[in-house]
Amino acid sequence: MRKDELKQAAIRVFARRGYHAAKVSEIVAEAGVAQGTFYLYFPSKQALFGEILDDYLSLITGAVAGWDLTRVESLEQLRQDLKQVAFLLTQGMLRNQELTRIFFHEALAVDPVFNRHIAQFYDQVVALIGVVNRHCIAKGIYRPIDSDVLAQCVVGLIERVVVQYVVNSRVTEEESRRIVQEVIDLVLFGAAGTQVPAR
Amino acid sequence: MRKDELKQAAIRVFARRGYHAAKVSEIVAEAGVAQGTFYLYFPSKQALFGEILDDYLSLITGAVAGWDLTRVESLEQLRQDLKQVAFLLTQGMLRNQELTRIFFHEALAVDPVFNRHIAQFYDQVVALIGVVNRHCIAKGIYRPIDSDVLAQCVVGLIERVVVQYVVNSRVTEEESRRIVQEVIDLVLFGAAGTQVPAR
Amino acid sequence: MRKDELKQAAIRVFARRGYHAAKVSEIVAEAGVAQGTFYLYFPSKQALFGEILDDYLSLITGAVAGWDLTRVESLEQLRQDLKQVAFLLTQGMLRNQELTRIFFHEALAVDPVFNRHIAQFYDQVVALIGVVNRHCIAKGIYRPIDSDVLAQCVVGLIERVVVQYVVNSRVTEEESRRIVQEVIDLVLFGAAGTQVPAR
Amino acid sequence: MRKDELKQAAIRVFARRGYHAAKVSEIVAEAGVAQGTFYLYFPSKQALFGEILDDYLSLITGAVAGWDLTRVESLEQLRQDLKQVAFLLTQGMLRNQELTRIFFHEALAVDPVFNRHIAQFYDQVVALIGVVNRHCIAKGIYRPIDSDVLAQCVVGLIERVVVQYVVNSRVTEEESRRIVQEVIDLVLFGAAGTQVPAR
DNA sequence: TATGAATGAGTATTCATTCAT
């Protein structure tokens, strides 16, 4: 579909130029259509960005939807499940590196309207992780800990690891598995932890 | 000094509008000088941003400079020292919230030239933390762990906690102490860790 | 006929938006046909306007065609005949208010090519009235008077009365009869005239 | 002043091209300034037109301001005074032919916002003339006549005479005096009037 | 005939930067 071709072209241009330096003329050239065609499908450059952003947030949400980590009963089970979730998430990002790059580099600097949108997304994610955290604390899997701070930490640590290994380094899916494991064990057992079970 | 007044004015404008929406005319109005005066002190709007960015990176660097966490010999000592470093860092950011906001929201979307600059900064920070990590591993304070992944995680988790509590929520310095402690203990002992010493 | 449907739709759109603000897309939407269909019947938006303009000029011309006011012999006869002509004319305009509105509001601002067209139309009308005037002067019905100036005056006074009462106020045909009588008596006897016969 | 130079340039361009065909680039070229300079003095092309329109309406208003035709006591006095007013008015229009052309050709087709503006102006003029008319009727200078219709007629007849002789033919001031006299006598005594006094 | 997606030339407006004073 023309609309999708334009979106894909825009993703490539946004990824290499950044939102503000990306000209509509470059996007249409990349898509191989005329300038006017752009406006058949998007009312403005900003609206196009909004759609791309929504698509990405849906992608991320979709990658972890359906999971219910509050059903886990043991540390070991949690460890396994987290690995699954994290891998799926990482995979989604690895397969959409340009989108991921745009999200982490540009999204906050496009327009305040998107900032609110993104803040809501983060709030949802943090809330979701918070639920898991409180469940684990209740089950005695986690020690008593501020579940909100923990949630923020988890999000932040995923973010940077993603930016570094997905956006910048572009690791293989193979390598990403090992990193995911390291990260999960860090969250669960800490750097000074001694009782880390074998994988 | 006029130059500094302009820089301070620019920080306020960048913080509330974002780099791209900030007009030079608004910056000079904020500073109370004429349009032409701007160019007596800065060759361009982008150069001004570069200076502001450098100032911020220096601020951050300065907050942790002088510290040598590779001299620590025990877990407990590390825990104390980390707290010191982290608090100093957090304090610096809390006292420069606008700068911090600009750094995390705008810096990556201004121009590729700054992206490389920022990447180098992150590399340095990660390298620094990596040194500490390897030291701790050698001393047996940390279990064997990928020191680079750990370093990335630490950076990311600091980032998000800062963005959330410093940029968005604007916590008090008092509250920030508690959060810092939580974060450090998470890194050291994990969420599932059981042998966390009393503070 | 499709062509006529498009023309009627265009008249409505021109009347409410004005020529320049009227989009071809709105005209076809109003007519309920596809964009391309427009160009099956009209080579351009401007050509369509030209046709509409010609239709209107024909309408006006038709309303007074066939009349030969140079056959009148007396003031009273002239007065009667003028009333007839004027009423027919007014009626035509009242029944085509949108066209009348377009003519007086837009026609001169569309394109120089139409300006010449319209100027010719006015010249013809003035010439026609001039003939009547000279006839009446010769017959002694009119006093010696500059027949061209009189012709211009008659046209102008019709114009404004039409714009005011037809385009703006939309009077009834009933009311228009009285106004027509007033106007004719003004032209014939003036405001200061004392020997105005009963109607 | 730069603003005035731009306005004068715009008047010339509007007069020869019409509002819609007039490009800002042509206006600034005519004024001999850069494109951006335009926007130092006018927020938009439309606002510029608005100012020009206002200037013209003020010019017209100013030409007849100060006159109080309700103080006249006799027909002959009225006839003299009308001649004065009309000549002043005509003179103002003759000396601003481009403005006059713009007003009669373009003003109604620029934007609805100006249409309302112009309608108000006409209403005021008609009201003003209506006052005179009622005064003359009361004094017995005029026969009983619909003063509103008369007012509309006077305005319309001035309009067309102006368009024809000022905008199109560009008569001399000398010639205009004679025409003014003819027009006034037409209004006062009509074409069929016999008791027209010598001038 | 009819469609409607595609075209691309055209233009008002913005704003970083310059420079005469």
Next chain:
DNA sequence: AATGAATGAATACTCATTCAT
């Protein structure tokens, strides 16, 4: 040093027109 009027390159968006189906 300071001013602020002037500059002009840059660009998103519109809409009359075309044409393959």
